[in-house]
Amino acid sequence: MSELTQPTRLRRRFPFTIRLEPRLSEPPRWYPAAVSLGAILLALVVGGIIISMSGGDPFRSYAHIAKASFGNIGVLSDTIVKATPILLTSLACSLAFRMKLWNIGAEGQFIMGAFGAGAIVLTPILPPETSPWIFIPVMMLAGMLAGALWGLVPGYLKAKFNVNEIISTLMMNYIAIAWINFWIFAVWTEGGFQMTPKFPQNAWLPRLLDYAKQFPIFRGLTTHLGLLIGIVAAILLWLVVYRSRWGYEIRLIGDNPRAAQYAGVNIIRNIVLVMMLSGALAGLGGMAEVTGTVHRLQTSPLAAGYGFTGIIVAWLSKLNPLVVILVSILFGALLLAGREIQPSGVPKMIQGTILVCLIASDFLLRYRIRIVRTEEEA
Amino acid sequence: MPASQPAVAKPRASADAPLVVEMHGIVKRFPGVLANDRVDFELRRGEIHALLGENGAGKSTLMNVLTGLYRPDSGTILIKSKPVSFSSPRDAIRAGIGMVHQHFMLVPSQTVTENILLGLDDPHFRMQLHEYDTKVAELSERFGLKVDPRAKVWQLSVGEQQRVEVLKMLYRGTDVLIMDEPTAVLAPQEIEGLFKTLRAMVAEGKSVIFISHKLQEVTAIADRITVLRRGKVTAGGLPAAKVTRQELARRMVGREVIFHLDKKPRQAGDVVLEVKDLCAENDKGLPALRGLSLNVRSGEIIGLAGVAGNGQRELAQVITGLRKCTGGQALLNGEVVNNRSALFGILHGIAHIPEDRTHVGTAPNLSVTDNVIMKKYRHPPIAQYGMLNIPAATKFANQLKEAYDIIVPNVETPVRLLSGGNLQRVILAREISGEPTLMVAVQPTRGLDVGAIEGVHHLLLSQRESGAAILLISEELEELLSLSDRVYVIYEGRIMGEVKIDAKEPSPGLIEVVGLMMTGTPLSQIEKEGAAAHV
Numbered sequence: 001m002s003e004l005t006q007p008t009r010l011r012r013r014f015p016f017t018i019r020l021e022p023r024l025s026e027p028p029r030w031y032p033a034a035v036s037l038g039a040i041l042l043a044l045v046v047g048g049i050i051i052s053m054s055g056g057d058p059f060r061s062y063a064h065i066a067k068a069s070f071g072n073i074g075v076l077s078d079t080i081v082k083a084t085p086i087l088l089t090s091l092a093c094s095l096a097f098r099m100k101l102w103n104i105g106a107e108g109q110f111i112m113g114a115f116g117a118g119a120i121v122l123t124p125i126l127p128p129e130t131s132p133w134i135f136i137p138v139m140m141l142a143g144m145l146a147g148a149l150w151g152l153v154p155g156y157l158k159a160k161f162n163v164n165e166i167i168s169t170l171m172m173n174y175i176a177i178a179w180i181n182f183w184i185f186a187v188w189t190e191g192g193f194q195m196t197p198k199f200p201q202n203a204w205l206p207r208l209l210d211y212a213k214q215f216p217i218f219r220g221l222t223t224h225l226g227l228l229i230g231i232v233a234a235i236l237l238w239l240v241v242y243r244s245r246w247g248y249e250i251r252l253i254g255d256n257p258r259a260a261q262y263a264g265v266n267i268i269r270n271i272v273l274v275m276m277l278s279g280a281l282a283g284l285g286g287m288a289e290v291t292g293t294v295h296r297l298q299t300s301p302l303a304a305g306y307g308f309t310g311i312i313v314a315w316l317s318k319l320n321p322l323v324v325i326l327v328s329i330l331f332g333a334l335l336l337a338g339r340e341i342q343p344s345g346v347p348k349m350i351q352g353t354i355l356v357c358l359i360a361s362d363f364l365l366r367y368r369i370r371i372v373r374t375e376e377e378a
Numbered sequence: 379m380p381a382s383q384p385a386v387a388k389p390r391a392s393a394d395a396p397l398v399v400e401m402h403g404i405v406k407r408f409p410g411v412l413a414n415d416r417v418d419f420e421l422r423r424g425e426i427h428a429l430l431g432e433n434g435a436g437k438s439t440l441m442n443v444l445t446g447l448y449r450p451d452s453g454t455i456l457i458k459s460k461p462v463s464f465s466s467p468r469d470a471i472r473a474g475i476g477m478v479h480q481h482f483m484l485v486p487s488q489t490v491t492e493n494i495l496l497g498l499d500d501p502h503f504r505m506q507l508h509e510y511d512t513k514v515a516e517l518s519e520r521f522g523l524k525v526d527p528r529a530k531v532w533q534l535s536v537g538e539q540q541r542v543e544v545l546k547m548l549y550r551g552t553d554v555l556i557m558d559e560p561t562a563v564l565a566p567q568e569i570e571g572l573f574k575t576l577r578a579m580v581a582e583g584k585s586v587i588f589i590s591h592k593l594q595e596v597t598a599i600a601d602r603i604t605v606l607r608r609g610k611v612t613a614g615g616l617p618a619a620k621v622t623r624q625e626l627a628r629r630m631v632g633r634e635v636i637f638h639l640d641k642k643p644r645q646a647g648d649v650v651l652e653v654k655d656l657c658a659e660n661d662k663g664l665p666a667l668r669g670l671s672l673n674v675r676s677g678e679i680i681g682l683a684g685v686a687g688n689g690q691r692e693l694a695q696v697i698t699g700l701r702k703c704t705g706g707q708a709l710l711n712g713e714v715v716n717n718r719s720a721l722f723g724i725l726h727g728i729a730h731i732p733e734d735r736t737h738v739g740t741a742p743n744l745s746v747t748d749n750v751i752m753k754k755y756r757h758p759p760i761a762q763y764g765m766l767n768i769p770a771a772t773k774f775a776n777q778l779k780e781a782y783d784i785i786v787p788n789v790e791t792p793v794r795l796l797s798g799g800n801l802q803r804v805i806l807a808r809e810i811s812g813e814p815t816l817m818v819a820v821q822p823t824r825g826l827d828v829g830a831i832e833g834v835h836h837l838l839l840s841q842r843e844s845g846a847a848i849l850l851i852s853e854e855l856e857e858l859l860s861l862s863d864r865v866y867v868i869y870e871g872r873i874m875g876e877v878k879i880d881a882k883e884p885s886p887g888l889i890e891v892v893g894l895m896m897t898g899t900p901l902s903q904i905e906k907e908g909a910a911a912h913v
Binding site for chain 2: 239245251252255256259260261262266372
């Protein structure tokens with residue numbers, strides 16, 4: 001308390017003071033978007049200063065990032081390929097976060113989804129010559145089930161014993177990695193290497209380049225069906241959250257659990273269900289990544305932190321599934337740029353700066369800053 | 379006034395006592411609101427000056443200006459005839475002005491003395507606290523603020539905590555004490571104790587600003603009264619002895635308040651709620667209800683009187699399915715409702731106006747629409763095939779907005795932006811629109827202004843007329859006695875007795891009898907003693 005006297009004395013010397021006042025009314029509709037945009041611009045400026053301090057040219061770096069991720073249709077396709085797994089993991093996070101369930105385990109659920117899809121091919125449950133029309137739906141289902149199971153465990157523990165889901169989901173990530181490593185190294189290894197054999201072509205998600213014969217423009221484009229799956233999932237999730245009875249319960253619990261209880265909502269059941277659906281979405285992401293891009297089980301490209309990036313993207317999108325689509329593509333671009341930019345930490349630094357600025361900018365939605373002339377002491 | 383003049387001898391300040399606070403032409407503007415519009419206010423030495431007004435009339439804003447929390451857009455403040463400009467409450471305290479807020483600012487794990495010393499430079503190290511304990515004890519003795527200096531704050535009742543807040547201000551040498559709605563949290567006996575303290579303070583030449591919207595208290599304690607309405611002074615410094623309650627009420631709300639409610643006689647119907655020997659525990663696992671029995675008939679308002687914390691909350695929660703009971707039963711039209719679920723109660727027509735509007739009754743960030751469909755979202759027309767019918771929900775919300783006079787720009791507004799009265803209207807609209815067979819209303823008018831209270835009372839009476847059974851749990855005795863057909867009194871989880879209310883001719887000793895029961899004397903004993911006295 002006593003340090004308060006210091007600024008008081010200081011303040012008297014300056015003719016103006018900055019005052020923060022809580023907003024009493026809702027700001028206009030455009031305001032949140034404008035604030036977010038401003039925060040991103042500020043982040044880019046800060047990032048630029050850091051780049052120039054480390055001896056780089058910020059303008060050239062930014063131009064390079066833009067070119068490397070959106071410059072032509074080829075790199076745009078690569079950006080989208082990177083964005084697809086992020087899209088699904090951040091949908092998973094956005095759903096759980098909506099109910100204030102802090103699912104940090106999208107990473108593990110993603111890996112388990114990839115495992116579930118892989119198990120269909122590698123066990124093998126379906127023979128390699130099965131039609132893709134059967135292969136893909138079965139693998140989607142298997143991926144979602146495996147992810148849902150990985151969400152069910154912490155969800156049930158939370159509902160039944162009030163186990164902190166942050167810890168349990170985080171720990172489940174490590175179990176998932178150990179689990180998939182066991183199968184890759186010990187059971188399905190290809191000649192002792194740290195990977196399984198490649199999946200049969202029938203078990204691959206169709207890519208644009210598969211249609212290059214009919215549409216020459218698609219040559220070399222690796223964008224796969226996972227993008228469509230992700231977009232459909234986002235739209236469905238939006239409908240569930242904002243337009244369904246169940247989504248209403250989720251929003252109610254998320255905003256005020258005591259009010260939800262008062263309204264007769266079964267919170268326990270919803271914790272389990274939401275964690276399962278969240279896990280299923282992340283699992284679907286893992287399935288899409290393994291069948292659309294990697295085409296085999298291999299730890300390093302799968303456990304690449306998509307689940308953690310998903311947390312950031314979900315926050316930046318204010319948990320709105322439709323906004324998640326756009327933000328995922330931006331983050332896909334930043335990930336892709338990481339390959340191109342030296343030092344490669346720069347895109348990560350930009351990501352972090354954007355996140356900090358955006359989260360801090362939330363403050364401006366709740367408070368207004370006023371600069372007031374200090375009156376003279378009489 | 380010469381400084382040599384001794385402390386004012388008389389308890390009441392004379393009209394020529396020096397002015398300690400003068401506020402002239404205070405203007406404070408918030409976005410869209412003129413909270414204070416050229417307000418003048420003055421406080422004499424040794425007087426209790428009440429600041430009366432509805433919620434949102436500008437009382438708190440004016441006091442926040444005086445204590446340096448807000449800076450006025452224009453206007454001047456003089457303390458002991460010297461112009462001042464505070465930039466923080468700390469400056470105000472240094473000038474001898476202290477405020478006790480409605481929500482206390484105490485550290486629960488520390489002792490009374492530690493809380494009082496918090497933020498002061500003396501002592502630097504908390505080693506020799508017992509000498510400060512003595513100082514605090516002396517101070518509390520002087521002003522009749524009974525509290526143990528060594529007790530930890532969490533062990534104290536709300537009334538004792540308030541005394542600690544007052545002591546904190548007195549210890550800092552406050553000459554002008556501002557009390558913001560001090561009686562809202564107190565039991566009737568504690569209110570009397572507070573009034574004694576305030577009188578002791580003014581007898582020593584200190585001054586008190588007493589913020590309230592309760593007419594009765596204001597006329598009981600204040601020397602002068604200033605009334606604010608919509609940011610403007612409608613009565614400045616009226617002597618309390620010369621005004622009537624009716625006149626004050628009129629200046630406060632701008633029209634005559636009906637003190638006598640238009641309650642039509644009505645024959646009560648069948649028993650709707652029957653509570654038998656109910657036992658339940660509170661959040662700490664201690665017994666809160668110890669074999670409580672009562673019944674509520676249709677078309678009847680049953681009041682449950684009692685000092686807060688005697689099991690009222692737990693009773694409401696057991697009936698509405700939010701708490702498990704450990705014994706006894708609660709029957710709704712003969713069907714067991716206890717130990718089911720909140721959903722069971724909702725589906726069987728139990729409406730619940732919860733005590734805590736913001737933390738239980740509403741979801742603050744969701745829209746008015748989302749809040750009014752809280753108990754209807756499961757069924758058509760709001761829900762269809764698992765999806766919400768948004769147009770139907772919006773239409774429903776707009777109907778309620780019209781019918782219940784909810785003042786919002788549109789029904790998409792999040793309810794956290796609504797005032798207390800409006801928020802209560804949202805809850806009432808939601809609960810009444812379900813056409814309940816039983817309504818459990820817990821403190822439905824707490825913290826509301828006079829106009830809003832009147833609205834709530836009318837809604838409850840109209841429910842009674844349409845045949846609902848209403849259990850009204852309240853601490854406002856006046857409210858209970860004017861609305862109820864019968865009043866039960868609860869004390870430590872038991873019913874002390876039941877009294878019938880005759881609307882036309884209230885029996886004169888009724889309040890005393892209820893008061894005795896509220897403090898733990900069973901009705902049977904009162905009657906026995908009464909009979910004995912007559913013999």
